[in-house]
Amino acid sequence: MYKLSCKMSIAIIFNALLVSILAAVLWKYVKLWEHAISLEEELMLSQQSQELSQVKIDYHAALQALKENGTRMVCTGRMHTERICRFESLCYSTEAEEFVFFHGNASILLPNLGSRRFQPALLDLSSVEDHTAQYFNFAELPVAALKFMQKPVFVPDVALIMNRFNPDNLMHIFHDDLLPIYYTMQQFPDLNEDSRLVFMEGWSEGLHFELYKLFSNKQPLLREQLKSLGNLLCFTKSYIGLSKMTTWYQYGFIQPQGPKANILVSGNEIRQFTQSLMEKMNITSGSSGEEYIVLFSRTINRLILNEAELILGLAQEFQMKTIAVSLDEYSFGDLVRLISRASMLVSMHGSQLVMALFLPRGAVVVELFPYAVNPEHYTPYKTLASLPSMDLQYVAWQNTKEENTITYPDKPWEQGGIAHLDRSEQERIIKSKEVPRHLCCRNPEWLFRIYQDTVVDIPSLKTTIHQSVKSKLPLRKIKARSLIYPGKVRDSMCQASVQSASEAKLSVSWQVPWNLRYLKVKEVNYEVWIQEQGENTYMPFILPHQNYTFVENIKPFTTYLVWIRCIFNKNLLGPFAEAMACNT
Numbered sequence: 001m002y003k004l005s006c007k008m009s010i011a012i013i014f015n016a017l018l019v020s021i022l023a024a025v026l027w028k029y030v031k032l033w034e035h036a037i038s039l040e041e042e043l044m045l046s047q048q049s050q051e052l053s054q055v056k057i058d059y060h061a062a063l064q065a066l067k068e069n070g071t072r073m074v075c076t077g078r079m080h081t082e083r084i085c086r087f088e089s090l091c092y093s094t095e096a097e098e099f100v101f102f103h104g105n106a107s108i109l110l111p112n113l114g115s116r117r118f119q120p121a122l123l124d125l126s127s128v129e130d131h132t133a134q135y136f137n138f139a140e141l142p143v144a145a146l147k148f149m150q151k152p153v154f155v156p157d158v159a160l161i162m163n164r165f166n167p168d169n170l171m172h173i174f175h176d177d178l179l180p181i182y183y184t185m186q187q188f189p190d191l192n193e194d195s196r197l198v199f200m201e202g203w204s205e206g207l208h209f210e211l212y213k214l215f216s217n218k219q220p221l222l223r224e225q226l227k228s229l230g231n232l233l234c235f236t237k238s239y240i241g242l243s244k245m246t247t248w249y250q251y252g253f254i255q256p257q258g259p260k261a262n263i264l265v266s267g268n269e270i271r272q273f274t275q276s277l278m279e280k281m282n283i284t285s286g287s288s289g290e291e292y293i294v295l296f297s298r299t300i301n302r303l304i305l306n307e308a309e310l311i312l313g314l315a316q317e318f319q320m321k322t323i324a325v326s327l328d329e330y331s332f333g334d335l336v337r338l339i340s341r342a343s344m345l346v347s348m349h350g351s352q353l354v355m356a357l358f359l360p361r362g363a364v365v366v367e368l369f370p371y372a373v374n375p376e377h378y379t380p381y382k383t384l385a386s387l388p389s390m391d392l393q394y395v396a397w398q399n400t401k402e403e404n405t406i407t408y409p410d411k412p413w414e415q416g417g418i419a420h421l422d423r424s425e426q427e428r429i430i431k432s433k434e435v436p437r438h439l440c441c442r443n444p445e446w447l448f449r450i451y452q453d454t455v456v457d458i459p460s461l462k463t464t465i466h467q468s469v470k471s472k473l474p475l476r477k478i479k480a481r482s483l484i485y486p487g488k489v490r491d492s493m494c495q496a497s498v499q500s501a502s503e504a505k506l507s508v509s510w511q512v513p514w515n516l517r518y519l520k521v522k523e524v525n526y527e528v529w530i531q532e533q534g535e536n537t538y539m540p541f542i543l544p545h546q547n548y549t550f551v552e553n554i555k556p557f558t559t560y561l562v563w564i565r566c567i568f569n570k571n572l573l574g575p576f577a578e579a580m581a582c583n584t
């Protein structure tokens with residue numbers, strides 16, 4: 001019995017041992033198999049990432065970095081409307097259609113806003129300020145969650161991730177996208193021609209995709225395409241958001257449209273941008289010798305009904321060849337080539353007029369407005385042409401003759417039809433002589449009027465142009481000039497003398513600003529403010545010399561504060577030097 005049981009227990013032990021060895025071997029095998037599969041998967045994903053960008057990527061290292069460090073974010077800008085963020089290892093789930101911030105050992109979030117990140121958003125994805133459809137945020141997960149997700153595909157290029165605002169409209173393309181992309185790339189040195197643009201607004205390529213391709217030698221990615229790349233995409237390095245520094249117009253979402261309140265761009269930056277774009281398109285600027293006018297016409301709507309007559313009229317009046325162009329008959333490059341050498345650009349109000357940014361300095365922009373559309377209320381192109389140093393002359397002409405307009409009340413509403421409105425409202429609109437100021441974007445009265453066709457009254461147009469453009473055409477070429485402001489005046493001094501119990505004199509002198517020594521300035525003036533200490537008001541003076549004796553209203557035994565600044569050519573105001581206290 002004992003022997004038997006002993007034998008049995010040996011067998012049991014032996015069996016158990018065998019099972020566990022087998023289990024261990026099996027486990028090892030499974031692990032090896034898993035590892036092989038994961039290696040194979042990694043190899044495939046790394047090939048995918050490499051194909052995507054032609055950049056060599058150590059997939060395993062990238063994955064390790066994501067797992068160990070997590071996502072890192074550092075931003076510029078205090079408010080969501082001013083913010084651009086730089087990320088390392090930011091991911092995007094194409095299934096959830098959300099960006100994902102993975103919290104790991106080295107994660108940072110600056111600014112760390114807590115739930116203020118949702119009030120209303122981390123940042124604007126487009127350059128249009130505070131537009132609710134353009135907000136950016138991300139979802140959060142711990143890195144441990146990666147275990148349960150499909151392995152990521154890495155995008156190894158430095159990515160600029162953004163929304164295009166309206167890629168079917170040329171004004172929007174330049175103002176909201178191309179200029180902001182160009183200057184966002186100037187702001188961050190690792191955004192360059194090897195970077196990847198990623199458009200998240202969800203549109204297809206749009207009408208002028210070739211323009212977006214000029215900024216990088218890599219094909220921009222559209223949101224739709226991300227799905228085909230993988231389930232989880234991780235951007236090794238990315239910037240999110242666009243600089244708003246160069247935009248000059250607000251489209252009327254919360255108040256009627258108009259120039260932005262605080263324009264921060266000058267013609268110089270606009271022209272540096274167009275210069276760079278033209279180089280990329282292999283277009284050389286410079287005069288072709290012959291002076292000519294470009295009439296930019298629309299072919300679908302908002303037509304000029306007497307175009308042939310207008311071309312003849314302009315040619316005769318200004319003794320210049322007049323060339324009619326349109327977006328559908330000319331390539332973009334040919335349009336740029338023509339406009340960049342034109343003396344005058346004439347066009348109906350519309351996005352094609354943004355091409356004025358390619359006009360040479362000194363050229364004239366003539367914008368035509370249909371009946372009942374007040375030019376003062378729609379000024380994207382006027383604002384552009386009037387930017388300091390843009391050196392363009394702007395002229396607005398409006399059709400004021402009702403008999404010269406053709407309306408389309410029966411068209412669909414988006415083309416200006418008003419048949420869907422109440423009869424009384426239709427009658428009011430038809431009778432109205434001016435579209436009242438309104439918000440964007442579906443005001444039926446505005447659409448009705450802006451989609452009218454016009455017979456241009458040529459004598460009245462000629463008169464309007466001559467009233468604004470005093471100099472004779474062709475205009476002499478204007479050279480680029482940078483605006484140089486005065487520095488502070490130096491070595492200010494004051495000397496006082498008391499004349500009597502009620503009269504005193506105050507002599508003030510100063511030296512020219514340091515930078516004036518190196519400049520040729522036509523006219524130099526000084527502005528001097530004198531304030532009796534303790535008083536709120538001051539006496540301002542504009543003086544051409546570097547010293548002056550003040551007599552009027554100067555009291556004896558009084559302390560005066562004196563501020564002095566230099567002014568170049570009437571309008572270039574320098575800074576005030578530190579206030580000087582003078583006792584009489």
Ligand code: UDP
Pocket residue numbers: 168169170171297298299300301302327328349350351352
């Ligand atoms: N467009 C065009 N020819 C036309 C009408 C429109 O090329 O006859 C283009 C126009 O330049 C713009 C887009 O189609 O890029 C949308 O035009 P819309 O009238 O909506 O905008 P707007 O030009 O008034 O900004």
